[in-house]
Amino acid sequence: MSSFKALRVHQADKGVEARIEDMRVEDLSEGSVVIRAAWSGINYKDALAVTGKGKIMRTLPLNAGIDVSGTVETSEDPRFLPGHEVLVTGCGLGEVHDGGFAGMVRVPGDWVVPMPDGLDLRRAMAVGTAGFTAGMALVRMEQNGQEPGHGPILITGASGGVGSFATRLFSRAGYSVTAFTGKTDAADYLQSLGAADILDASQVDYGKRPLEKAIWGGAVDSLGGDALTWLTRTVKPWGNIGAIGLAAGIELNTTVMPFILRGVSLLGINSVECSRDLRLAVWQRISELLQPDDCDAIISGEVGLDDVLESAESLLARKARGRTLVRLA
Numbered sequence: 590m591s592s593f594k595a596l597r598v599h600q601a602d603k604g605v606e607a608r609i610e611d612m613r614v615e616d617l618s619e620g621s622v623v624i625r626a627a628w629s630g631i632n633y634k635d636a637l638a639v640t641g642k643g644k645i646m647r648t649l650p651l652n653a654g655i656d657v658s659g660t661v662e663t664s665e666d667p668r669f670l671p672g673h674e675v676l677v678t679g680c681g682l683g684e685v686h687d688g689g690f691a692g693m694v695r696v697p698g699d700w701v702v703p704m705p706d707g708l709d710l711r712r713a714m715a716v717g718t719a720g721f722t723a724g725m726a727l728v729r730m731e732q733n734g735q736e737p738g739h740g741p742i743l744i745t746g747a748s749g750g751v752g753s754f755a756t757r758l759f760s761r762a763g764y765s766v767t768a769f770t771g772k773t774d775a776a777d778y779l780q781s782l783g784a785a786d787i788l789d790a791s792q793v794d795y796g797k798r799p800l801e802k803a804i805w806g807g808a809v810d811s812l813g814g815d816a817l818t819w820l821t822r823t824v825k826p827w828g829n830i831g832a833i834g835l836a837a838g839i840e841l842n843t844t845v846m847p848f849i850l851r852g853v854s855l856l857g858i859n860s861v862e863c864s865r866d867l868r869l870a871v872w873q874r875i876s877e878l879l880q881p882d883d884c885d886a887i888i889s890g891e892v893g894l895d896d897v898l899e900s901a902e903s904l905l906a907r908k909a910r911g912r913t914l915v916r917l918a
């Protein structure tokens with residue numbers, strides 16, 4: 590098989606160095622399915638990995654990219670035939686296994702998801718791990734009793750990849766969404782995704798009491814730290830909080846009061862390691878809810894492998910909005 594380009598991260602004297610290299614399939618991490626990659630997308634984790642600003646990769650050198658969509662090239666797994674359109678998100682891709690910022694990817698068959706109805710190679714990567722994780726929050730919260738009549742859903746980091754898809758998916762599922770954002774110019778964008786209200790993060794008084802006035806029916810949090818602490822104290826009785834991210838911090842300084850006096854549930858969302866049944870159920874729910882134009886509205890741009898580093902810096906500097914796709918074909 591001919592060679593292809595990959596964005597490969599190496600150990601350097603200080604931190605890491607990401608560079609584009611020629612590789613062959615036999616150089617890749619092992620697996621039963623070889624995928625000719627078409628698209629990937631830049632997630633927060635990818636930005637940390639390629640810049641070295643976070644320790645995401647647990648072995649080096651490694652191809653970056655936690656997501657990929659493409660066409661099966663060869664397969665030893667009877668569930669997948671050459672030509673099938675598929676996607677992979679998480680599962681260790683780009684963390685312990687050569688990832689999606691490459692012309693070819695080789696993975697175990699259990700990681701491979703057949704292209705869900707209504708999505709295509711490009712739209713699937715607009716969703717990517719970010720949208721999948723937002724979808725998992727919706728599924729888990731509803732499994733735990735969340736329903737639109739319970740009250741508005743507060744979504745933090747709303748203009749980011751996870752936040753944009755959470756805004757779109759929850760509003761499509763019939764919830765009233767309040768988008769919490771630090772970007773003063775994001776209101777029109779977030780309203781176009783279905784947000785009923787916008788909350789300017791700089792204007793929010795987090796308060797100090799173990800229980801503040803209960804406002805939110807539930808919440809989806811990409812930030813951690815003070816924002817998540819505040820959410821535990823302001824979600825209504827029996828509401829759910831999907832704890833997804835740590836963009837603002839890893840601390841959580843709350844008390845047991847919201848849990849024992851209001852029955853609030855803090856649900857952990859792990860998009861990397863989950864059962865295959867849950868993975869397929871989340872993709873099914875996403876594909877049922879999304880309308881054809883929804884993904885296009887969240888795509889903020891497309892880059893080639895050459896420009897991934899610059900886009901990653903921009904994402905970490907909080908300048909990015911929605912999802913940036915990586916063109917691989």
Ligand SMILES: NC(=O)c1ccc[n+]([C@@H]2O[C@H](COP(=O)([O-])OP(=O)(O)OC[C@H]3O[C@@H](n4cnc5c(N)ncnc54)[C@H](OP(=O)(O)O)[C@@H]3O)[C@@H](O)[C@H]2O)c1
Pocket residue numbers: 631632633634718719722745746747748749750751752769770771772775790811812832833834835836837858859860861904905907909910911
């Ligand atoms: N649990 C999982 O399986 C899983 C999966 C995917 C992602 N994540 C995590 O979820 C988070 C979001 O990921 P993403 O891909 O959506 O990233 P992203 O596109 O960079 O979005 C994060 C958003 O959070 C806000 N933000 C960023 N830094 C902040 C800070 N220091 N203080 C306050 N707000 C900040 C910004 O939104 P505004 O400007 O609108 O406020 C930003 O757009 C990350 O922590 C990521 O690691 C977890």
